[in-house]
Structure formats: structure tokens, C-alpha cells
Amino acid sequence: MRAVGIKKSLPIEEKESFIAFETEKPTPGSRDLLVKVKAVSVNPVDYKVRQGAAKDKELKEPKILGWDASGIVEAVGGEVEYFREGDEVYYAGDLNRQGSNAEYQVVDERLVGHKPQKLTFEEAAAMPLTSLTAGECIFDRLRFRENEGWDQTILVIGGAGGVGSIGVQLLSTLTKVKVIATASREETKKWCLDNGADIVVDHHNLVENVKKEGIEEVDYILNFIDTDAHWDAMAELIKPQGHICLIVETRKPVELNMMKNKSVTIHWELMFTRAMYETEDMERQHEILENLAVLLNNGSIKSTLNKTFKGLTPESFKEAHKLQESGKSIGKNVISF
Structure with missing residues (x-):
């Protein structure tokens, strides 16, 4: 062959x-x-x-x-x-x-x-790969249930990428959570909105841009693009006892203690784990x-x-x-x- x-x-x-x-x-x-x-x-x-x-x-x-x-x-x-x-x-x-x-x-x-x-x-x-990744993040790691999530917010970092594109759709279709997606270009912002995001913010100056929308903290974060670059922002934006799910490995050590006082739960997702x-x-x-x-x-x-x-x-x-x-x-x- x-x-x-x-x-x-x-x-x-x-x-x-x-x-x-x-x-x-x-x-x-x-x-x-x-x-x-x-x-x-x-x-x-x-x-x-x-x-x-x-x-x-x-x-x-x-x-x-x-x-x-x-x-x-x-x-x-x-x-x-x-x-x-x-x-x-x-x-x-x-x-x-x-x-x-x-x-x-x-x-x-x-x-x-x-x-x-x-x-x-x-x-x-x-x-398949992106849907399995997003699906496992949402339903197996963060433990969402269908039609739940009223009065809750989730920040999807990398909303226009492969995983973000289906993740936003799954959240907007199967749950009631308010979806905040990140995108920086006009075409990617439109892509996120077309996929069902409630709000789209630029990932540059992420904390400031989220707060401009009247949102001080979020219940959940899905980071589909860069763990290192957004670590400090995630620590500031996540609510006490909130949950963060990550799919991208770190390139350098991150300060886990930043999440301690809020009792934040960190989840890792690799869709190959089950097969491996x-x-x-x-x-x-x-x-x-x-x-x-x-x-x-x-x-x-x-x-x-x-x-x-x-x-x-x-x-x-x-x-x-x-x-x-x-x-x-x-x-x-x-x-x-």
C-alpha cells in the first residue's frame, strides 16, 4: 500500500x-x-x-x-x-x-x-480527535451534565482552534453554561460566535478583557492553546473552588501555589490516554x-x-x-x- x-x-x-x-x-x-x-x-x-x-x-x-x-x-x-x-x-x-x-x-x-x-x-x-478531546474535557474531566450549568460561566481559551471550535459547540448545545471564548482576529471572533459562544474576548490582556464584559471570575476554564502564557490570568480569573482543564504541556515550571488559596482543581486531558x-x-x-x-x-x-x-x-x-x-x-x- x-x-x-x-x-x-x-x-x-x-x-x-x-x-x-x-x-x-x-x-x-x-x-x-x-x-x-x-x-x-x-x-x-x-x-x-x-x-x-x-x-x-x-x-x-x-x-x-x-x-x-x-x-x-x-x-x-x-x-x-x-x-x-x-x-x-x-x-x-x-x-x-x-x-x-x-x-x-x-x-x-x-x-x-x-x-x-x-x-x-x-x-x-x-x-474525531478534537471532539474526543473536548468531550472528555467537558464531560469526563469537568463532570458537566447535559442541560446543567445555569448561572455558571466557562472561559474557553483558544475558541477558534480545532478543539475550541467543537468545544464551544458542545457547551452551547448540550449545557446551559455561559460560554466566553477567546479570539483575536475578526474572522476568528466571528467563527466563535457562529459556533455558539455568548461572548468573545481577545486573549491579549485576558484578565482586563474578561472584566470589561462585567465578569470578575469564572467557574470553569478550558485552556486549549497555551498553559504557560495564560497561567497567571487563569489564577486570577478562576473562582474559589473552580476547575481548570488543560491539554497543552508546560514548557517551564508553573507556580501551582497560585491556585492553593482558592482550592482550585486542575485537570489534565490527553485523548490518547485510554488507548495508550x-x-x-x-x-x-x-x-x-x-x-x-x-x-x-x-x-x-x-x-x-x-x-x-x-x-x-x-x-x-x-x-x-x-x-x-x-x-x-x-x-x-x-x-x-
Whole structure:
């Protein structure tokens, strides 16, 4: 089969930052699906792995990146329960296995959902990783319940990014909490409002801009973009006994004691945790994606696809990664095969 991958961690402008190659079609294990991939999307994890996986030495075998995909099930393992050949699916997969930037991929069925029927493969490929991340943040870490949150406020830092775009939609559709999203450009502000944010503030001078809206403190914070840069602001804006959920690792030590007097709870979220450790509730990701498909099919939420590239080629992936690394990407970028 054809695949696109890396053997060296190179700047995206370099000729061999991505290479095309032929490799053996994978064979599904007992709970695996073999998927004919139709479209993939690019997330920050893609370029972070590309930049670090082969930083010190050239890999003997190319590494296939990609942790968002939609496609058609071609074969199933002997113990598969939820899918059969010919099913259209979408998923984010497992960080420890070869990725989705290939003609075929194997993935554990417990991490997979049936593709929303009303979405194209491209629209569906934009959704899994960010939706799982946002969904786990909101409902598994912060413990929100549907239709709750009256008289509460949540600050979503990075409201126009991939995770923020679906996080704002899930909050505005499934809860009653007031959503304050951050965005700094006119097009990103509009994007956040269109996705259901009640208020949009510039993340520059965050404390001042939130307070200008008449809001002194917030009950919850979802930081989807930069933990270090907004640490002090989060400590000031969070209410006593409030909750903060983070998805971006720190680059330097942060002062946890700033949160002590307020008895703030800090949650970490990595959507790969369940797959990496094969947790007892690994099937939760199948459940989230199935529920998400219902919301996408009935129009309660919409795909966050914003830009599509064409072709299983190094050139397509270079273009998508370059845009993702620029920090100016809105929503999700998808590559269609």
C-alpha cells in the first residue's frame, strides 16, 4: 500500500520532511478493523510528532503520522462486535500505532464510531480527535451534565482552534453554561460566535478583557492553546473552588501555589490516554463518537472542517502542516485521498 511518512525530523520546508513509500497492508488483530482510508485531518500532535520522533537519528523504517481519519471497513478481527465489512467509520486512533496517512490502517474498534451519514468523508475526518478531546474535557474531566450549568460561566481559551471550535459547540448545545471564548482576529471572533459562544474576548490582556464584559471570575476554564502564557490570568480569573482543564504541556515550571488559596482543581486531558494504557473504560471513545454522530446527523452541531487539501502525497501534507504550524489555522484542515 501507499503511505506518506517521515524518516527524519526536518523543518516542513525541507524536501524530505515528508516522503511517499510503499509498505505492506496491515492485518487486523482480534478487536481491530482494517480501514480503507478516505480522508484524514491534521492536528498539532501531527507536527509535534513530526518535529520530535526522529530528531536525533534517521529512522530505519518510515513512521506514518496521522490521528484523525474517516474511511470504509474492509476487514474485521475475529472478536469485533460493533462493525462489519462495508461500514463507514471515523476515529482518532492510537498514538502507539502507525497512523492514518496511508491507504489502509488498523484500529481498535473501541476507538471507532460509525461515520455520520449526513457528512462527507472530509467533514467527518475533521471531527474525531478534537471532539474526543473536548468531550472528555467537558464531560469526563469537568463532570458537566447535559442541560446543567445555569448561572455558571466557562472561559474557553483558544475558541477558534480545532478543539475550541467543537468545544464551544458542545457547551452551547448540550449545557446551559455561559460560554466566553477567546479570539483575536475578526474572522476568528466571528467563527466563535457562529459556533455558539455568548461572548468573545481577545486573549491579549485576558484578565482586563474578561472584566470589561462585567465578569470578575469564572467557574470553569478550558485552556486549549497555551498553559504557560495564560497561567497567571487563569489564577486570577478562576473562582474559589473552580476547575481548570488543560491539554497543552508546560514548557517551564508553573507556580501551582497560585491556585492553593482558592482550592482550585486542575485537570489534565490527553485523548490518547485510554488507548495508550488500555484502560477499562477504553470503549468510552466509541460511545462519544456514536453520540457525536447523532448530533452531526440532526444538525445540532456542525463539522469544523475549514480547508481541504487533495491527494496522498508529501506535497499535500507539507501544505497542511505549514498552515497548522503558522498558528493562523481556523477550525480543521483535511486531506482527502
